[in-house]
Amino acid sequence: MADVAGDIRNLADEEVMQLVADGNPRAFELIYDRHGGAAFSLAYRMVGNRVAAEDTTQEAFLSIWRSRLRYDPSRGSVRTWVLGIVHNRAIDTLRRGSVHDRARDTIEGVEERFEAAERTEVEVARREEAAGVRSALDTLPDDQRRTIELAYFGGFSHSEIAELLGEPIGTVKGRMRLGLDKLRQRLAEGHAAGGFA
């Protein structure tokens, strides 16, 4: 086990997940170190306050630890898989309405997090990647970007979005598809090229 612990940081995510499947807490810790920041950032973006974002991230990672046999490399990278689990958890949180109950916690600690220094090359790369995807999103027509954001980050269904925006459902569905297609093209054209493995 000591050898494993010594070499583990050189392993690719998929190999680390095999150790997580064996119940290795150091391997799990490494997965958290690599993806916990992105996971927390996504949760925070979706649920909008610190306490709920922490709860959501913790629930997501505990479910990863407890259901670790279920990672399937054929369905995407570990990062995509982790973020997908966080996304599902955040939608659960939004639909439970618990975010609103805890809104008073929103302000506390925000400055501390947003002032966090870009301390490592990985963090710098993540921020650049985020800026690249945001820049690609910003090239979409406003109505398409807004529809996509309401669906993905807000957890709203197409009919709820249609009601919110006062638009026909067919229009909303069309914007989702067109927007995703344009986003795909923008990303392929080189916004943060190579950053989406």
Next chain:
Amino acid sequence: MSPRDHTSYQEDIGAYVLGALTDLERQAFERHLKGCPDCRGEIERLRPAADALPRSVEQVEPPASLKSSLMEVVEREARELGGAAAERRPARRLRLPSLAGLRPALVAGALALGLLAGFGVARLADDEPDVRTLAAEVDQSRIPQASGRLQVAGDGEDGAILRVQGMPPLRGGRVYQAWVQRDGTVVPQPTFDVGEDGGGAVAVPDDLSGAQAVLVTREPRGGSGAPSERPILSVRL
């Protein structure tokens, strides 16, 4: 399938990739997908755009306390699992005939969860006299063909195994999840899939002594912290 059907499903592709279809719409769409390589291809084409969305958010640093509290739980569970695995090692000689026929991944999962979590898989298979089998009540309106039974060893201190039949396989990132109901609260248990034949099994590792019921709901893959629907199956203890 008529061309009109295909066109109407094509309109749903963006909403499907973003997770914005209702459950019924998603199920219908996934039935269509099975026979439509065009729609499957379009989904694969758009998927990278949806996968990039979580990466667009402003990166904020999680508090150190999040990692420490997470690792505290993980370290404790790893110690418990390790200890339980060592204690259970002699159980290898025992047979598990009733798991035969399940998909290998399910069997592996049930074995790993059962053995590592300290559950008495071995005891059940060893035909000990104190194993009880309890029949499940199912919600006939939602899963009319389903049935289930829970095998509990002794007073349930070591958990139980729930076996189900006739459950519809779930799609679109959803799984079944077991729960233990105790004193008005429900405690999350592992998630599980069923095979195309509707059969499946899951180890319920929690101590069941004093609990009122084992429940099952449908949840997003990865499981939920609280049930998102009324139970579709329940076993009173």
